[in-house]
Amino acid sequence: MFGLEAKDFRLLLLVALLTMAAPFILNPFPVDSGMAQFNAGYPDLMQRFVIFGIFAIGFNILFGLTGYLSFGHAAFLGVGSYAAMWMMKLLTMNVIPGILVSVVVAGIFSLAVGWISLRRSGIYFSILTLAFAQMSYSLAYSVLTPITGGETGLQPKVTDPRILDAALTGNAPKANLFGLEMGSSTDLVMGGWVFTFNVGYYVAAVVMIFAFYMSIRIFRSPFGMMLRAVKSNQQRLNYTGLNAKPYTLAAFVISGMYAGLAGGLMVAMDTQVGAERMFWTASGEVVLMSILGGVGTLIGPVLGAGAIKYMENILSKINKDILYEWFAFLPDGLQDFVITLVYPFIGKGWHLTLGLIFMAVVIFLPGGLVEGGQRIAAMFKRKKPSDNTPDGKTTPAE
Amino acid sequence: MGILDVKGVGKRFGGLQALGDVNLSVAENSVHAIIGPNGAGKSTLLNCLVGKLIPDTGSVMFDGQSVLGRKPYEINQMGISRVFQTPEIFGDLTVMENMLIPCFAKRDGAFTPNAYAAMRKDTEMLDRAGHMLEEMNMADKRHMHAASLSRGDKRRLEIGMCLSQEPRLLLLDEPTAGMARADTNNTIDLLKQIKDDRDITIAIIEHDMHVVFSLAERITVLAQGTPLVEDTPDKIKGHPKVREAYLGESQDAA
Ligand SMILES: Nc1ncnc2c1ncn2[C@@H]1O[C@H](COP(=O)(O)OP(=O)(O)OP(=O)(O)O)[C@@H](O)[C@H]1O
Ligand SMILES: [Mg+2]
Numbered sequence: 309m310f311g312l313e314a315k316d317f318r319l320l321l322l323v324a325l326l327t328m329a330a331p332f333i334l335n336p337f338p339v340d341s342g343m344a345q346f347n348a349g350y351p352d353l354m355q356r357f358v359i360f361g362i363f364a365i366g367f368n369i370l371f372g373l374t375g376y377l378s379f380g381h382a383a384f385l386g387v388g389s390y391a392a393m394w395m396m397k398l399l400t401m402n403v404i405p406g407i408l409v410s411v412v413v414a415g416i417f418s419l420a421v422g423w424i425s426l427r428r429s430g431i432y433f434s435i436l437t438l439a440f441a442q443m444s445y446s447l448a449y450s451v452l453t454p455i456t457g458g459e460t461g462l463q464p465k466v467t468d469p470r471i472l473d474a475a476l477t478g479n480a481p482k483a484n485l486f487g488l489e490m491g492s493s494t495d496l497v498m499g500g501w502v503f504t505f506n507v508g509y510y511v512a513a514v515v516m517i518f519a520f521y522m523s524i525r526i527f528r529s530p531f532g533m534m535l536r537a538v539k540s541n542q543q544r545l546n547y548t549g550l551n552a553k554p555y556t557l558a559a560f561v562i563s564g565m566y567a568g569l570a571g572g573l574m575v576a577m578d579t580q581v582g583a584e585r586m587f588w589t590a591s592g593e594v595v596l597m598s599i600l601g602g603v604g605t606l607i608g609p610v611l612g613a614g615a616i617k618y619m620e621n622i623l624s625k626i627n628k629d630i631l632y633e634w635f636a637f638l639p640d641g642l643q644d645f646v647i648t649l650v651y652p653f654i655g656k657g658w659h660l661t662l663g664l665i666f667m668a669v670v671i672f673l674p675g676g677l678v679e680g681g682q683r684i685a686a687m688f689k690r691k692k693p694s695d696n697t698p699d700g701k702t703t704p705a706e
Numbered sequence: 707m708g709i710l711d712v713k714g715v716g717k718r719f720g721g722l723q724a725l726g727d728v729n730l731s732v733a734e735n736s737v738h739a740i741i742g743p744n745g746a747g748k749s750t751l752l753n754c755l756v757g758k759l760i761p762d763t764g765s766v767m768f769d770g771q772s773v774l775g776r777k778p779y780e781i782n783q784m785g786i787s788r789v790f791q792t793p794e795i796f797g798d799l800t801v802m803e804n805m806l807i808p809c810f811a812k813r814d815g816a817f818t819p820n821a822y823a824a825m826r827k828d829t830e831m832l833d834r835a836g837h838m839l840e841e842m843n844m845a846d847k848r849h850m851h852a853a854s855l856s857r858g859d860k861r862r863l864e865i866g867m868c869l870s871q872e873p874r875l876l877l878l879d880e881p882t883a884g885m886a887r888a889d890t891n892n893t894i895d896l897l898k899q900i901k902d903d904r905d906i907t908i909a910i911i912e913h914d915m916h917v918v919f920s921l922a923e924r925i926t927v928l929a930q931g932t933p934l935v936e937d938t939p940d941k942i943k944g945h946p947k948v949r950e951a952y953l954g955e956s957q958d959a960a
Contacts, residue, residue: 311824311827312824313826525821525822525824526821526822528824528825528826529820529821529822529823529824529825530806530810530814530818530820530823530825530828530831531818531819531820531821531823532821532825533799533803533806533807533810533825534807534810536796536798536799536803537796537799537803537807539798540796540797540798540799541794541795541796541797543790543794544794544795544796545779545796545807546777546778546779546782547756547778547779547782547787547788547790547794548779548782548787548807548808548811548867548871549779549782549783549808549811549812549815549816549871550779550807550811550816550817551777551779551816551817554817554819555817558819558821562821
């Protein structure tokens with residue numbers, strides 16, 4: 309189906325179903341229950357899941373396949389954001405032009421950065437990309453203020469030209485898809501549960517499914533095989549009549565375009581952009597996402613992005629009062645002691661938890677969360693030997 | 707005029723003259739061996755042929771075209787394939803993928819951005835790679851990781867990868883170095899069969915005299931960066947200068 313092997317098509321279908329049903333899946337707890345704070349099914353966070361999923365999928369095409377570790381991909385995300393914002397200011401609040409242009413502009417910018425950075429490999433390549441990203445960040449903050457809004461960043465204003473839209477009547481401009489506002493949501497109340505369906509989320513989710521599909525195509529193409537060959541043995545590749553440079557550059561540009569797409573979608577969701585989006589910590593975050601989920605696997609980066617964004621938004625919200633509630637059943641002295649132990653890992657301390665989980669994954673599960681999943685699946689398979697999954701390789705075409 | 711003509715090639719590393727004034731002509735469809743003591747400059751010469759090194763002086767012509775100044779991948783696309791001293795394969799990829807890569811390089815050239823094409827539907831390439839694996843007796847190992855192959859199989863795979871490109875000139879740098887006798891004999895048989903089955907020129911660097919004398923039609927002896935003699939194996943065997951300089955036997959001991 310869609311030119312995919314049966315196995316890959318099943319994966320795509322699964323991802324599509326899960327993203328479509330995300331408002332249900334991510335809100336498993338009733339609103340009034342003590343567990344409600346673990347619900348992740350609110351629009352803002354769901355949008356972030358899929359947008360950072362796209363960012364990580366693209367990053368994985370470069371890092372996972374070719375092994376070139378870029379530390380500057382947030383720059384492409386930022387450039388995509390600015391490009392989309394300008395489309396909203398100049399053309400229309402419809403998100404389509406902004407999203408398309410963000411991909412193109414990030415592609416051109418990554419072509420320039422990749423052209424220069426790929427003259428070196430290994431750590432020198434990483435440093436070059438980092439330098440480029442930090443330069444972009446500083447420029448956006450200072451010299452380029454007329455384009456980037458400097459410290460304040462950019463937002464659509466009522467007074468912007470927006471030549472394709474009818475004049476606004478005093479209301480703040482809202483991002484939309486042919487009139488359907490990104491911010492609009494419908495709540496579905498079922499007993500104690502509330503599920504929120506947000507237009508912006510579904511737009512971003514459809515884009516992510518498409519981005520995921522394209523990444524499967526790339527992984528299963530001769531081009532994808534050449535990228536893995538670059539990682540495996542460049543010497544052999546050169547002496548086999550293949551020019552590694554354009555392959556790595558193409559991978560770099562593709563991943564830059566994915567980053568730009570993510571940046572464009574961010575603007576489509578929250579109609580604002582600032583230079584901090586290009587800061588080096590943002591570049592580092594996508595590296596963590598890929599490694600946490602599973603470098604070079606199809607679904608890993610999406611899992612990694614989800615895990616990190618979940619921790620960032622959920623773990624960080626737990627405060628001391630909530631801990632006191634949880635551990636109320638303990639005798640006073642013990643309660644204080646346990647809370648003192650747990651407290652550093654929650655709230656602002658969520659980075660500490662992330663760090664520990666990251667170390668544990670790198671040491672015990674070098675293949676990331678995907679490897680964890682495979683090991684669990686293998687355990688179940690051993691228990692049920694009759695349940696053998698068919699090898700996708702033998703499935704006939706379509 | 708051979709298919710490969712090396713004229714007046716010199717290469718200096720700092721104070722060391724690794725190659726002096728090398729003249730060499732490899733006849734089309736022959737097996738030409740280059741022998742010489744350690745440090746004679748054999749690998750250096752080979753590196754000058756495939757674009758890894760650029761000689762300081764002289765010219766290297768392949769099929770009437772200069773290879774000097776071209777990148778390794780360009781020289782390969784001209785029809786020269788190289789087997790390394792330690793097998794160079796794509797260890798992280800499967801045996802089948804290892805074989806597919808040179809097939810694609812042959813058909814599609816040095817770069818093709820076919821990121822949307824489904825590999826499993828390219829039956830032409832899959833068939834070609836599959837046949838080559840069969841010829842190498844490795845079809846049963848197609849799904850294995852190349853890194854997990856035995857050393858002998860890695861060598862076989864590497865030779866197969868080079869052959870799948872249908873090169874006109876195959877260069878081998880000590881293909882049996884570090885091999886057990888049985889593996890060495892297998893490699894000799896494989897190379898003999900390759901020679902019988904197709905029009906190909908083979909240039910081989912080798913330490914193992916058994917290998918050299920079973921395969922070569924002509925032998926060049928290199929010592930201290932200069933060719934000492936070039937002749938047929940029979941003549942080389944008895945040549946006093948060779949015995950002295952290379953085989954390390956003094957005349958009275960012989
Ligand atoms: N890249 C280099 N830089 C400096 N010196 C080099 C370099 N490559 C080779 N040499 C030197 O050039 C000389 C010839 O080396 P080469 O590897 O060509 O010898 P060889 O005939 O292949 O020897 P062996 O039989 O040991 O493989 C040696 O003295 C070696 O140390
Ligand atoms: Mg050598």
